[in-house]
Amino acid sequence: MSPFDTPIDRRGSDSIKWNRYAGRDILPLWVADMDFAAPPAVLxxxxxxxxxxxxxxxxxxxxxxxxxxxxxxxxxxxxxxxxxxxxxxxxxxxxxxxxxxxxxxxxxxxxxxxxxxxxxxxxxxxxxxxxxxxxxxxxxxxxxxxxxxxxxxxxxxxxxxxxxxxxxxxxxxxxxxxxxxxxxxxxxxxxxxxxxxxxxxxxxxxxxxxxxxxxxxxxxxxxxxxxxxxxxxxxxxxxxxxxxxxxxxxxxxxxxxxxxxxxxxxxxxxxxxxxxSGDWHRALIDYLRANRDLVSAAVKRDRRIKMEPVEATYLAWVDVRELGLSHPAAHFEAHGLGLSDGADFGTPGWLRLNFGCPRSTLDEALNRFGNACRTA
Ligand SMILES: Cc1ncc(COP(=O)(O)O)c(C=O)c1O
Missing domain, CATH: 3.40.640.10 (Type I PLP-dependent aspartate aminotransferase-like (Major domain))
Incomplete structure (x- = not known):
């Protein structure tokens, strides 16, 4: 088991990522911070x-x-x-x-x-x-x-x-x-x-x-x-x-x-x-690479969704235009997933998914992602 597997509860803390959806069953995979503790040497x-x-x-x-x-x-x-x-x-x-x-x-x-x-x-x-x-x-x-x-x-x-x-x-x-x-x-x-x-x-x-x-x-x-x-x-x-x-x-x-x-x-x-913090960093990259591969596999399950390879960052940029949704981010929120709205990046119809989280969170998020696609 990796240290990155251990979920740390950020609800009710100072986290802007988690507080956006306080009191609602929405997994926040939006703003670019990760749900991992900082390296031990930093702490x-x-x-x-x-x-x-x-x-x-x-x-x-x-x-x-x-x-x-x-x-x-x-x-x-x-x-x-x-x-x-x-x-x-x-x-x-x-x-x-x-x-x-x-x-x-x-x-x-x-x-x-x-x-x-x-x-x-x-x-x-x-x-x-x-x-x-x-x-x-x-x-x-x-x-x-x-x-x-x-x-x-x-x-x-x-x-x-x-x-x-x-x-x-x-x-x-x-x-x-x-x-x-x-x-x-x-x-x-x-x-x-x-x-x-x-x-x-x-x-x-x-x-x-x-x-x-x-x-x-x-x-x-x-x-x-x-x-x-x-x-x-x-x-x-x-x-x-x-x-x-x-x-x-x-x-x-x-x-x-x-x-x-x-x-x-x-x-x-x-x-x-x-x-x-070099060892911590190398382990992080391995963990994120595996998360990235899970996201690309999940995206491939629906032919209407497109994503180019993510070479760097823990952010997946997903093209959901073929789902024909008038407000994609709201649709995914209604299915329990909080993603960044492509409109804020200058391109409506896209969503950004932050996969810097423990695998258990990501698995649940990708289930929700699949459900949201199926009902679109
Ligand atoms: C490309 C880029 N620049 C800057 C920032 C934010 O930087 P800071 O928090 O240091 O202002 C981010 C955060 O996501 C980013 O992705």
């Missing part, structure tokens, strides 16, 4: 930090920075200098700051995690949206769609890598193509790599956009965090990596007065996650 570090007793304003310390740099070097063969790091309380803050720091219109590719669609507008920028293509070879970038969405005023491309919700781990050739596009159009690329520790396919590796070449690095803002991989998003600890000093200063200026110090518990957890 130990938090206990030690609490024992200290004083919880004043905090900032990074040398062994924390070293753990981040060593993690990036070991996992992604990416050599990062300490000066390039800008600590943040979250990735969504980072996306919003990037839109304020870079003057001009913003381009992104949908379907996409909803803050990619709202951050440009909050910053008073025009949003240009291209559609990702899905043409029998899985999801991919459509270079001509990107080029026609772009205007002369576009200066920022928001990249989601790996991509939430379609689950792609972008390959080197695809990234090089994007880098060439960014170079040709003089775009800064803000690459949200929050899911980079969640590559499920054994033949895939995460390649940070900024690690492609010095030119890509120069025009990059990479956003990362231990939050998704180690299931600590409630601790609010993330960072940007910005190699170019001018761009980094613009980013820091845009943060001024708005973005608070990072939570000291998040910083303590980050060090232990990156430095001391």
């Amino acid at each position: 130990d570090a938090l206990h030690r930090r609490i024992e200290h007793g004083i919880l004043g304003y905090g900032g990074p310390w040398p062994s924390l920075t070293e753990s981040v740099l060593a993690h990036l070097a070991d996992e992604y063969d990416w050599s990062v200098e300490a000066d390039w790091l800008v600590w943040l309380p979250g990735l969504v803050s980072g996306l919003n700051v990037a839109c304020r720091a870079v003057d001009g219109d913003v381009l992104t590719a949908a379907p996409i995690y909803p803050p990619f669609l709202s951050a440009p507008l909050f910053a008073g920028r025009r949003l240009q949206r291209a559609e990702l293509a899905c043409t029998g070879k899985g999801w991919h970038f459509d270079r001509s769609a990107l080029a026609s969405a772009l205007t002369a005023a576009t200066r920022l491309f928001l990249l989601c890598h790996p991509h939430n919700p379609v689950g792609r781990c972008w390959r080197r050739d695809e990234l090089l193509d994007l880098a060439a596009f960014a170079e040709a159009k003089d775009l800064v690329v803000c690459s949200d790599e929050i899911h980079c520790g969640l590559i499920l396919d054994t033949d895939r590796r995460h390649i940070p956009f900024a690690s492609l070449s010095p030119e890509a690095a120069r025009r990059s803002i990479t956003l990362m965090a231990p939050s998704k991989t180690f299931n600590i998003p409630g601790l609010g600890c993330a960072f940007a990596v910005i190699p170019d000093a001018k761009l980094r200063h613009r980013f820091e200026r845009a943060m001024a007065g708005i973005v608070p110090h990072v939570n000291v518990l998040g910083l303590a957890a980050c060090e232990a996650a990156y430095r001391d």
Whole structure:
């Protein structure tokens, strides 16, 4: 039995995932956190930090920075200098700051995690949206769609890598193509790599956009965090990596007065996650891969439902358009399953299912999924 098999009751806690359906028999498989305890090394570090007793304003310390740099070097063969790091309380803050720091219109590719669609507008920028293509070879970038969405005023491309919700781990050739596009159009690329520790396919590796070449690095803002991989998003600890000093200063200026110090518990957890939680992480990936396979098998039982392979993340992006439902998310809720509504990602008719949960929860959820499909 795996430690991930043990259900932990989150009902009546502070969990936004579980409280959405409080008092109703609806399994919540929506927002992207997992129903697993954080790694033991992270919990130990938090206990030690609490024992200290004083919880004043905090900032990074040398062994924390070293753990981040060593993690990036070991996992992604990416050599990062300490000066390039800008600590943040979250990735969504980072996306919003990037839109304020870079003057001009913003381009992104949908379907996409909803803050990619709202951050440009909050910053008073025009949003240009291209559609990702899905043409029998899985999801991919459509270079001509990107080029026609772009205007002369576009200066920022928001990249989601790996991509939430379609689950792609972008390959080197695809990234090089994007880098060439960014170079040709003089775009800064803000690459949200929050899911980079969640590559499920054994033949895939995460390649940070900024690690492609010095030119890509120069025009990059990479956003990362231990939050998704180690299931600590409630601790609010993330960072940007910005190699170019001018761009980094613009980013820091845009943060001024708005973005608070990072939570000291998040910083303590980050060090232990990156430095001391490798075995836990490997076991998690095996567990999630098996969950992913159960979801794809369940989806295949109904010919009307479509899903491309999920290479990364614990999120399945499911096409239920052929069920002909006017409000798919409400229909699945009525059958006891709370999923994310594709409309929020810019594409109605799709649903996102979070399979980061114990197998017993997933089995029950997939039974309910099957019932909901049969009655549609
Ligand atoms: C692509 C992506 N970026 C950012 C976030 C949220 O980041 P944070 O909680 O650090 O703001 C999520 C959460 O699901 C996500 O999927």
